[in-house]
Amino acid sequence: xTLFFQxxxxxxxxxxxxxxxxxxxxxxxxxxxxxxxxxxxxxxxIKLDYEIDEKEVEVEEECLKILALYQPVAVDLRFxxxxxxxxxxxxxxxxxxVNIAERVANITGKQDDVFRFDxxxxxxxxxxxxxxxxxxxxxxxxxxxxxxVTLDDDVxxxxxxxxxxxxxxxxxxxxxxxxLINLYLISRHxxxxxxHATNIAEExxxxxxxxxxRHGNY
Amino acid sequence: xTLFFQxxxxxxxxxxxxxxxxxxxxxxxxxxxxxxxxxxxxxxxIKLDYEIDEKEVEVEEECLKILALYQPVAVDLRFxxxxxxxxxxxxxxxxxxVNIAERVANITGKQDDVFRFDxxxxxxxxxxxxxxxxxxxxxxxxxxxxxxVTLDDDVxxxxxxxxxxxxxxxxxxxxxxxxLINLYLISRHxxxxxxHATNIAEExxxxxxxxxxRHGNY
Numbered sequence: 430x431t432l433f434f435q436x437x438x439x440x441x442x443x444x445x446x447x448x449x450x451x452x453x454x455x456x457x458x459x460x461x462x463x464x465x466x467x468x469x470x471x472x473x474x475i476k477l478d479y480e481i482d483e484k485e486v487e488v489e490e491e492c493l494k495i496l497a498l499y500q501p502v503a504v505d506l507r508f509x510x511x512x513x514x515x516x517x518x519x520x521x522x523x524x525x526x527v528n529i530a531e532r533v534a535n536i537t538g539k540q541d542d543v544f545r546f547d548x549x550x551x552x553x554x555x556x557x558x559x560x561x562x563x564x565x566x567x568x569x570x571x572x573x574x575x576x577x578v579t580l581d582d583d584v585x586x587x588x589x590x591x592x593x594x595x596x597x598x599x600x601x602x603x604x605x606x607x608x609l610i611n612l613y614l615i616s617r618h619x620x621x622x623x624x625h626a627t628n629i630a631e632e633x634x635x636x637x638x639x640x641x642x643r644h645g646n647y
Numbered sequence: 648x649t650l651f652f653q654x655x656x657x658x659x660x661x662x663x664x665x666x667x668x669x670x671x672x673x674x675x676x677x678x679x680x681x682x683x684x685x686x687x688x689x690x691x692x693i694k695l696d697y698e699i700d701e702k703e704v705e706v707e708e709e710c711l712k713i714l715a716l717y718q719p720v721a722v723d724l725r726f727x728x729x730x731x732x733x734x735x736x737x738x739x740x741x742x743x744x745v746n747i748a749e750r751v752a753n754i755t756g757k758q759d760d761v762f763r764f765d766x767x768x769x770x771x772x773x774x775x776x777x778x779x780x781x782x783x784x785x786x787x788x789x790x791x792x793x794x795x796v797t798l799d800d801d802v803x804x805x806x807x808x809x810x811x812x813x814x815x816x817x818x819x820x821x822x823x824x825x826x827l828i829n830l831y832l833i834s835r836h837x838x839x840x841x842x843h844a845t846n847i848a849e850e851x852x853x854x855x856x857x858x859x860x861r862h863g864n865y
Contacts, residue, residue, distance in 0.1 A: 493728060500718035510711060510731060517732065596824045603821030606814050613828065 434499045438508075441491050442567075445512050445519075448484045449563040452519045452526075455481065456559060456622065459526040459533075460552040463615060466537045474530035481523040488516045507639075511632045515566065518625040522559065525618045525625070532611045532618070544598045544605060546612045548619065551587040554580055555619050558626040565633045574637075577630035584623040591616035652717045656726075659709050660785075663730050663737075666702045667781040670737045670744075673699065674777060674840065677744040677751075678770040681833060684755045692748035696741060703738040707731060725857070729850045733784065736843040736850075740777065743836045743843070750829045750836070762816045762823060764830045766837065769805040772798055773837050776844040783851045792855075795848035802841040809834035 455474055462471040492513050495501065501509060558577050565574040595613045599606060673692055680689040710731050713719065719727060776795050783792040813831045817824060 493724065496714065496728070497720045497724050500720075502715045502718075506711065506715050510714070513728060513731065514735065517735070592828070596828065599817065599824035599828075600821050603818050603824075606817035606821075606824075610810070610814065610817075610828070610831065 431499075434495075434501070434505075437491075437495050437499065438505070441488070441495060441509070441512060444484075444488050444491060445516060446563065446567060448481070448488055448516065448519050449559075449566075451481060451484060452523045453556070453559055453563070455523050455526040456556060459529040460548070460556065462530055462533045463548055463552070466533065468534060468537050471530040471533040471537070475527050475534075478523060478527050481520055485516055485520040489513060492516070507636055511636045515629050515632055518628045522622050522625045525622045528618045529615055532615045536608045536611045544595075544602065544609065544612070546591065546595065546616070548591075548615060551584060551591070551616065551619050554584055554587070555623050555626070558584070558623055558630075562626040562629040562633070565630055569633065569637050571634055571637045574630040574633040578627055578634075581623050581627045584620055588616050588620040649717070652713075652719070652723075655709075655713050655717065656723070659706070659713060659727070659730060662702075662706050662709060663734060664781065664785060666699070666706055666734065666737050667784075669699060669702060670741045671774070671777055671781070673741050673744040674774060677747040678766070678774065680748055680751045681766055681770070684751065686752060686755050689748035689751040689755070693745050693752075696745050699738055699741040703734055706734045710734070725854055729854045733847050733850055736846045740840050740843045743840045746836045747833055750833045754826045754829045762820065762827065762830070764809065764813065764834070766809075766833060769802060769809070769834065769837050772802055772805070773841050773844070776802070776841055776848075780844040780847040780851070783848055787851065787855050789852055789855045792848040792851040796845055796852075799841050799845045802838055806834050806838040 455478075458470050458474050461467065462474065492509050495509055496506075499505075558580050561573050561580075562577045564570065565577065592613060595609050595616075599609050602609075673696075676688050676692050679685065680692065710727050713727055714724075717723075776798050779791050779798075780795045782788065783795065810831060813827050813834075817827050820827075
C-alpha cells in the first residue's frame with residue numbers, strides 16, 4: 430500500500446465520519462423539535478438538508494476517485510464499497526430527520542389540547558444506535574455492531590406500541606385524525622432511522638467478518 | 648478491455664436485470680393482492696422475499712469480484728458502482744412490496760363494510776416507473792430516466808390525495824382507525840417504491856452524463 434493511498438483512505442474516513450457527525454446533529458435537532466414542539470428548530474433541519482446532500486456527493490466522488498486511481502483489492506476494496514453504501518444510509522437518515530421536522534411543523538401550534546405522545550425512550554435508543562453504528566465503523570468493532578442489530582428489535586417493539594396507543598386515541602378523538610397520523614409517522618420515521626443504523630452496523634460486521642450477515646442470516 | 652472482463656460485465660448486467668424482473672413480479676403480485684384482497688398472494692410475496700435477498704447478495708459479490716479482479720476505471724468503474732447502488736434499491740423495492748403484502752394481510756377479511764381505497768392509478772404509475780427505470784438502465788437511456796423523475800411528482804400528489812381522503816374517512820368512521828392507517832401506509836409504501844425507482848433513474852442519468860443529478864439539482 431503506498432503512502433498516497435493510505436493518505437487518501439484516511440481522508441475518506443475523515444469525510445464519512447464528518448458526515449456521520451452532521452447527521453447525528455440533525456437527528457438530535459429533529460428529536461429536540463419533537464420534544465419542545467419547536468418550529469424554528471424543525472425549519473432549520475429542513476432548510477439545511479442541502480448541506481448533507483452536498484457532503485454525500487463529495488464522499489461518493491472521493492470513493493470513486495480512490496477506486497479509479499489506486500485500484501484497491503481485498504480488504505481495502507471491501508471497505509470503500511462499504512463506505513459508498515454507508516454514505517447512502519447516512520444521507521437517508523438525514524432525510525428521515527427532515528421528515529420528522531416536517532411532521533412537527535404540521536402539528537405544532539394547531540391545537541392546544543392535542544394528544545401528546547412521548548417519544549423520548551424510542552428517540553434515545555435510535556440516537557444510541559446511530560452513535561454505536563458509527564463507533565463500530567471507526568473501530569471496526571463487531572461486538573458493538575451486533576449490539577446495534579439487537580437494539581433494532583426494541584425499536585420495532587416500541588413502534589408497534591406507538592401504533593396501538595395512537596390507534597386507541599383515534600377512536601377517542603377522531604377529529605384529531607390529522608395530528609394523530611403525523612404522530613404515528615414520527616414513530617415510523619424513527620423506526621426507519623433505526624433500520625438505516627442497522628444497515629450500517631451490518632456493513633461493519635460484513636466488512637470485518639467477510640461474509641454477508643444482512644437479511645437476518647445470523 | 649479484455650474479453651474476460653467484457654464477459655464478466657455482461658454476466659453482471661444479466662444478473663441485475665434478472666433481479667429487476669423478479670422485483671417487478673413481486674410488485675405486480677403485491678398490487679394484485681391489494682386489488683383483490685388476496686391473502687394467498689400476499690403471503691407468497693412475504694414468504695418468497697428470501698429469494699430476492701439471496702439474489703441481491705449474489706449481485707453484490709459479483710460486483711466486488713469484478714472490481715478486485717479487473718480493477719476497472721472510468722466508465723466501467725462508474726457502471727459497477729451504479730449497479731451496487733441500484734441492486735440495493737431493487738432489494739428495498741421488494742421490501743416495500745413485502746410491507747404492502749403485510750398491510751393487505753392486516754386488513755383482509757377483518758370487516759366487510761370497510762372503506763375501500765382505489766390505488767389502481769397510483770399503482771400503475773409506480774409499476775411504470777420501475778419498468779422505465781430498468782429499461783433506462785439497459786439502454787442507458789437518459790430521456791427515459793428523466794421521465795421517471797418527472798412521474799415521481801405525480802405519485803407524490805396522489806399520495807397527498809390519499810392522505811386527505813383517508814383522514815376524512817377517519818373522521819367519519821373512527822372505529823376503522825386500524826384499517827385506515829393500513830390503507831394510508833399502502834399508499835406510503837407505493838410512494839417509497841416510486842422514490843427507489845427515481846433513485847435508479849438518477850443513477851442512470853449520473854452514469855451517462857457523468858455528473859450528480861441527485862438531490863434535485865437539475
